[in-house]
Amino acid sequence: MQLITKAPRGTKDILPIECGKWIFLENLLREESENFGFKEIRTPVFEHTELFKRTVGEDTDVVQKEMYTFSDKSGRSITLRPEGTASTARAMLENSLHNGALPIKLSYFSSCYRYEKPQAGRWREFHQFGLEIFGSQSPFADAELINTAISIFKRLGLKNIKLQINTIGCSKCRETYYDELNHYFNFYKDDLCETCLERLKTNPMRILDCKNSSCQKLIKEAPIVIEFLCKECAEHFEFLKKYLTKLQIEYVVNPRIVRGLDYYTKTVFEFVSEELGTQAVVGGGGRYDNLVSQIGGKDIPALGFGIGMERLLLILEKQGISLPSYEPCELYIASAGEEGKIKAFILANQIRQAGIKTECDIVNRTMKSQMKYADKINAKYSIAIGEDEIKDGYAMLKNMETGETRKISIGEDFISSFSKAHVELENGDALLSK
Ligand SMILES: [Zn+2]
Numbered sequence: 150m151q152l153i154t155k156a157p158r159g160t161k162d163i164l165p166i167e168c169g170k171w172i173f174l175e176n177l178l179r180e181e182s183e184n185f186g187f188k189e190i191r192t193p194v195f196e197h198t199e200l201f202k203r204t205v206g207e208d209t210d211v212v213q214k215e216m217y218t219f220s221d222k223s224g225r226s227i228t229l230r231p232e233g234t235a236s237t238a239r240a241m242l243e244n245s246l247h248n249g250a251l252p253i254k255l256s257y258f259s260s261c262y263r264y265e266k267p268q269a270g271r272w273r274e275f276h277q278f279g280l281e282i283f284g285s286q287s288p289f290a291d292a293e294l295i296n297t298a299i300s301i302f303k304r305l306g307l308k309n310i311k312l313q314i315n316t317i318g319c320s321k322c323r324e325t326y327y328d329e330l331n332h333y334f335n336f337y338k339d340d341l342c343e344t345c346l347e348r349l350k351t352n353p354m355r356i357l358d359c360k361n362s363s364c365q366k367l368i369k370e371a372p373i374v375i376e377f378l379c380k381e382c383a384e385h386f387e388f389l390k391k392y393l394t395k396l397q398i399e400y401v402v403n404p405r406i407v408r409g410l411d412y413y414t415k416t417v418f419e420f421v422s423e424e425l426g427t428q429a430v431v432g433g434g435g436r437y438d439n440l441v442s443q444i445g446g447k448d449i450p451a452l453g454f455g456i457g458m459e460r461l462l463l464i465l466e467k468q469g470i471s472l473p474s475y476e477p478c479e480l481y482i483a484s485a486g487e488e489g490k491i492k493a494f495i496l497a498n499q500i501r502q503a504g505i506k507t508e509c510d511i512v513n514r515t516m517k518s519q520m521k522y523a524d525k526i527n528a529k530y531s532i533a534i535g536e537d538e539i540k541d542g543y544a545m546l547k548n549m550e551t552g553e554t555r556k557i558s559i560g561e562d563f564i565s566s567f568s569k570a571h572v573e574l575e576n577g578d579a580l581l582s583k
């Protein structure tokens with residue numbers, strides 16, 4: 150088969166059997182976050198480029214190298230969202246949600262786009278589930294957010310997910326810290342990559358995120374922000390640790406976590422799993438008290454958590470946790486002749502209204518090939534309607550697995566007759582009463 154083109158590199162089709170699992174997973178994430186008061190928001194796939202430049206940060210890899218940015222027909226610079234937080238904060242402000250009751254707890258499922266080298270669990274189009282809390286400065290909010298994430302992992306049955314926390318302080322603590330970092334990296338300037346040399350002038354903390362091996366060596370020994378915290382940030386971190394302990398949430402302080410995006414302040418955290426090789430990050434987040442004001446809004450403190458759906462599915466698979474997909478068809482109504490087919494259509498509609506997944510022939514095939522099809526789609530029961538059945542007003546309900554049958558009426562009392570026989574064949578498993 151010669152296709153005129155294939156799906157672009159770094160993208161993939163999610164086929165029905167996978168979609169069934171995605172839907173199950175999404176519903177579980179929705180339900181669990183709803184338990185904590187989060188409500189869903191949906192924002193556009195594309196935004197004005199300015200939004201991400203300002204919030205994610207001009208000198209981040211995301212903005213410099215990875216964004217899908219283009220001019221639309223009227224010459225505006227448009228970007229496919231590379232992450233979900235900036236859009237959520239923009240939508241929250243633009244729609245004045247902050248004028249209602251605070252805090253606001255939002256959740257989202259977003260497809261995101263980054264021009265990265267495709268590798269295991271990394272796609273150019275990927276899907277993120279995120280949680281955002283707007284309007285609380287308190288470390289209770291940080292603990293609540295982490296707690297929500299942990300409840301989700303627990304409900305999924307995931308094991309060995311380790312929580313690592315850190316604080317990267319506020320602009321006040323960073324004044325002294327930036328001086329230290331500048332001093333340190335200036336000393337080893339010759340070993341820095343070109344991008345980091347630029348970063349040394351604009352935002353030395355950004356260097357801590359560089360993946361270049363020569364920079365990595367320097368980063369390992371670089372001064373850590375946790376030693377330069379202002380009083381407020383130090384207290385915030387102490388309270389968070391205390392609340393986590395009270396909630397019996399295990400954590401490790403990892404002073405090397407900085408998170409890749411510019412907008413983080415104070416708390417940052419990551420959930421790490423060894424399932425994907427060396428300490429892969431499953432999800433993470435943190436506080437970003439300056440993000441909202443950067444977009445041009447009021448000073449509203451905020452924090453969030455994000456998890457890549459593809460990664461989550463990969464870890465579930467590695468841990469042998471299988472998610473249910475679509476249920477197969479419960480009843481297939483095969484038929485012969487035009488009259489039989491019309492009767493099958495009418496019966497199928499009646500039984501669907503009773504909440505039973507039912508299919509009938511729409512290809513105009515022979516009875517024999519219809520039964521083959523019913524087999525292929527794993528239909529649990531079948532009925533065959535031909536001339537005789539129409540004349541008699543009765544047909545046989547067959548359990549496709551056991552071959553056991555029951556005679557049922559296809560007249561006025563079809564539904565009650567079907568239900569009775571169905572229950573009998575299911576050995577008392579009353580499907581209709583569900
Ligand atoms: Zn501070």
Ligand SMILES: [Zn+2]
Binds near residue numbers: 341344345356359
């Ligand atoms: Zn570098």
